[in-house]
Amino acid sequence: MVGQYDENLLSDMLPLYYSKYFPVKIFCRWLSCGNSPYPLCNRELSFTLADDVYLRYISISDQKELQTQFQKKCPHKLDIGAVYFAKPSIARHDSVVLARELVFDIDLTDYDEVRTCCKEAKVCEKCWKFMVVACEIIDISLKADFGFQHVLWVFSGRRGIHCWIxxxxxxxxxxxxxxxxxxYLCLIMGGENQSKKVHLGNDNLHSSIRRALDVIDIYFEDILNEQEFIGSSDRLKAFLKLIPDDTLRNQVEKRLEKLPESSLERWKNFVAVYDSFSRENGYAMRKMKYLVEEIKIQYCYPRLDINVTKGFNHLLKSPFSIHPKTGKVSIVFKAQNAKNFKLDEVPTIHSLLDDSTAESVEHNNNMKSAVKHFQEFVFSLEKAEAMRRKTDASKNL
Amino acid sequence: MDFNIKRKSTKIVVTGSMVESYPHDLQMYKIPPIEHVTLQEFETLALERVTLLRSLATATTLKGLRAFSEEWKEYILSDLRNQGLKYYARLCEITRCGTTDADLQARRKDHIAHFILRLAYCRNEELRRWFIARELELFKMRFMTMSGEAIDVFFNLNNLSYTNISDEDKTSIITYLRESTPYQNIDNMKFYKVKFFDVLDLVKSRKVFLKDGFAYIPHKDFVSVLSAQFRKHLRQSLAVACQHLGEVEQDERLVCLLKGLHQSYSGNDYSNTKAMVPIESLDSLSIKSFPLCMRQLHEQLRLSHHLKHGGRLQYGLFLKGIGVTLEDSLRFWREEFTKIMDLEKFEKQYSYNVRYNYGKEGSKRNYSPFSCLRIINETVGPGDCHGCPYRHCDVNNLKNRLSGYGIDQQAVHEIIDITKKGHFQVACSKYFDIIHNLDIGLGINHPNQYFEESQKLSKGEIKVDVKREKVNVKIENVEDLEIDDFIE
Known part of the structure; x- marks a missing residue:
């Protein structure tokens, strides 16, 4: 449990974690594969040591060297960077970035505007549902729209998820x-000074948005009930700001104020008012043809940190690194299992190393299945890489 | 420009006839010109092309016209004619493949000038980005004015051939095509299958149906495929040009011209300022001399003692540009941030950022403060309050903010009206006038320029007649604002 975790013990526990639990071999195979055709040592790694000492431009040439580095430096956190034209430990930032997995970073702090159960670094089972929705929507889009096949999902260790393609x-x-x-994947735009952050226009809804809405609909009522988005007068006020038309806003306000503070009830009434309003006011509706959808999206659609995705050489926390603040392992999981993901079932360095803890057995098993899933991922990636090289070679003949 | 035009290069006749070299109005600029030009022509062509590109930029940002709209094109064409650039107007108005002497001469100039500007604009990332964006607009505008026949010739000349998808394939995805392609009459269009990365602009704006990594586009979206190729080719060429700069610049006659070209129009980039501004004066300066975007960030920082990354970058570089030293800057950010965090956390996580802005960390580049163009195009996400307030604020929010500053209702309405039309920089200029009690309609394209102009005024370096009566400051309105917010 998080309660038992003590950050000060990390330096004592990590050497054992790295030698016994961290899947060094398969990790190096994954990186090598991602480096292809450049050698493993062209990849930048970064270590965060005790007291936030930050070491960038580390490079390793094989599995053995990584193990030695782990034991010698004992990094509290491990990040992965890009593949450079030359060995980054020598060339540093003068070298040219050649390749890098496409990555996504989704963090619950970006949901602070909508989530009501927790704020900032806190996270609970209720707000985790946002991550489930995000994971399912992004995963299907990457595979169906962009045709990517090697999509790896990783728990960030505290309050978010990462995706590596x-x-x-x-x-x-x-x-x-x-x-x-x-x-393409980002629908929520705008900062502190804009209340309504989703604008879908009045043309046809793009197929990918329709599909995303289908996913949201599976979870929407659940999340609405738990988050109570419009359950108090303050929240109702914030909600009303999302309605652009004065007349409709007044109608909705009058109707909803009188109702008990159940968000679901209020939501249903809002939709009813909206529907009857749209039948009577064809002209005013042009501006808000998709208002219901827009609000659902503002509440539930994935909020990406797009700077992480856009930056070619942005560092991102490695799978199976320990989160220094929670002690949790950044485990790999399958997108279709996201909905069964339980925060307290995530192995921590403590529960793995100390077999007297109550969760020890369960967490050890969970760690094993995460590693197994990672292996399967790497195997299928290696297969695809081999195929690609073969076709490339025959093309060049 | 001190440029010695008496020394001429020797002229050599063009290889191949002009018709062979320039068969079409639209070019992909794959082959550099090999003829010799006089220094005088070199300079003229360069300046004329900069004027052309500037005209494109003005139409979009300063005039706030929607890119590629009729008004936008109209503005550019008339501007080109006014500037005496008839040959560019000719190339842009209707793109075709005629062979009159005027056609050929225009294409020759277009070709040579493009390559000269590559040398001027390959120097750094900021310049490259500006140049690519403008050249791309130009390319697209010209492509869109082509007749069907001219398009066919263009495709042939550039070896572009594509086959449309079969009717069965189309029928199987027709629902999705109708949903995701923003045109009427989808059923009668032929569709083509290209890789998604060939049409990034369509992907970005969700205007195309994607399946398994392929984009399905109708004929008229081929402009996206071509402009993507154009962009990629140009980006690579600029990188190559940059590597060869050393050779070109052995001729010192060219150095000044090429280096000064962009600045002759864009003005200072404000990365090296000589002024000194003490941080104690920032509160009062933010009211008198900051544009709204910076005033907003300053106030947010004072209020919440924190800014997110985008805000720190935009505001931090601006401060550097107006003359806040690195030491002062560190002290300024430290004093605010440590109100909500301990010193250690600040030093570890944020002081790097500040030093980075001053070119003391990371790649050690001396970063330039952001221009309006950059700020307007920033991505502003949840929790962010950087960007351009005229672009990134709800109307109500902006209205309240301006009224809160004591600006009278009529002036607030004027600003809001301009904002609604999408003329963000014009709105900013209006704000400048109101704050300074003037009516000069300055063209604002950089927050630091705003600041400098304001400082010049307050130091009396510029004398302008104050045209309005004193603005009535109505502070008592502030309390009513929150209620207003809901009635609106």
């Missing part, structure tokens, strides 16, 4: 390409 096309994608995918 290892397909060759994704790895060599340039910055504009990454930016375009990020923008």
């Amino acid at each position: 290892s397909d060759y096309e994704a790895r060599i994608l340039d910055t504009p390409g990454r930016g375009a995918i990020a923008d």
Whole structure:
């Protein structure tokens, strides 16, 4: 449990974690595969040591060297960077970035505007549902729309999830390409000074948005009930700001104020008022043809940190690194299992190493299945890489 | 420009006839010109092309016209004619493949000038980005004015051939095509299958159906495929040009011209300022001399003692540009941030950022403060309050903010009206006038320029007649604002 975790013990526990639990071998195979055709040592790694000492431009040439580095430096956190034209430990930032997995970072702090159960670094089972929705929507879009096959999902260790796409096309994608995918997936725009952050226009809804809404609909009532988005007068006020038309807003306000503070009840009434309003006011509706959808999206659609995706050489926390603040392992999970993901079932360095803890057995098993899933991922990636090289070679003949 | 035009290069006749070299109005600029040009022509062509590109930029940002709209094109064409650039107007108005002497001469100039500007604009990332964006707009505008026949010739000349998808394939995805392609009459269009990264602009704006990594586009979206190729080719060429700069610049006659070209129009980039501004004066300066975007960030920082990354970058570089030293800057951010965090956390996580802005960390580049163009195009996400307030604020929010500053209702309405039309920089200029009690309609394209102009005024370096009566400051309105917010 998080309660028992003590950050000060980390330096004592990590050497054992790295030698016994961290899947060094398969990890190096994953990186090598992602480096192809450049050698493993061209990849930048970064270590965060005790007291936040930050070491960048570390490079390793094989599994053995990584193990030695782990034991010698004992990094509290491990990050992965890009593949450079030369060995980054020598060339540093003068070297050119050649490749990098396409990555996504989704963090619950970006939901602070909508989530009501927790704030900032806190996270609970209720707000985790946002991550489930995000994971399912992004995963299906990456696979169905962009045709990517090697999509790896990783728990960030505290309050979010990361996604690594290892397909060759994704790895060599340039910055504009990454930016375009990020923008394609990003529907929520605007800062502190804009209340309504989703604008779908009045044309047909794009197929990918329809599909995302289908996913949201599975979870929407659940989340609405738990988050109580419109359950108090303050929240109702914030909700009303999302309605652009004065007349409709007044109608909705009058109707909802009188109702008991159940968000679900209020939501249903809002939709009813909206429906009857739209039948009577064809002209005013042009501006808000998709208002219901827009609000659902503002509440539930994935909020990406798109700068992480756009930046070619942004560092991102490695799978199976320990989160220094929680002690949790950044485990790998399958997108279709996201909905069964339980925060307290995530192995921690403590529960893995200390077999007297209550969760020890369960967590050890969970760690094993996460590693197993990672292995399967790497195997299928290696297979695809081999195929690609073969076709490339025959093309060049 | 001190440029010695008496020394001429020797002229050599063009290889191949002009018709062979320039068969079409629209070019992909794959082959550099090999003829010799006089220094005088070199300079003229360069300046004329900069004027052309500037005209494109003005139409979009300063005039706030929607790119590629009729008004936008109209503005550019008339501007080109007014500037005496008839040959560019000719190339942009209707793109075709005629062979009159005027056609050929125009294409020759277009070709040479493009390559000269590559040398001027390959120097750094900021310049490259500006140049690529403008050249791309130009390319797209010209592509869109082409007749069907001219398009066919263009495709042939550039070896572009594509086959449309079969009717069965189309029928199987027709629902999705109708949903995701923003045109009427989808059923009668032929569709083509290209890789998604060939049409990034369509992907970005969700205007195309994607399946398994392929984009399905109708004929008229081929402009996206071509402009993507154009962009990619140009980006690579600029990188190559940059590597060869050393050779070109052995001729010192060219150095000044090429280096000064962009600045002759864009003005200072404000990365090296000589002024000194003490941080104690920032509160009063933010009211008198900051544009709204910076005033907003300053106030947010004072209020919440924190800014997110985008805000720190935008505001931090601006401060550097107006003359806050690195030491002062560190002290300024430290004093605010440590109100909500301990010193150690600040030093570890944020002081790097500040030093980075001053070119003391990371790649050690001396970063330039952001221009309006950059700020307007920033991505502003939840929790962010950077960007351009005229672009990134709800109307109500902006209205309240302006009224809160004591600006009278009529002036607030004027600003809001301009904002609603999408003329963000014009709105900013209006704000400048109101704050300074003037009516000069300055063209604002950089927050630091705003600041400098304001400082010049307050130091009396510029004398302008004050045209309005004193603005009535109505502070008592502030309390009513929150209620207003809901009635609106």
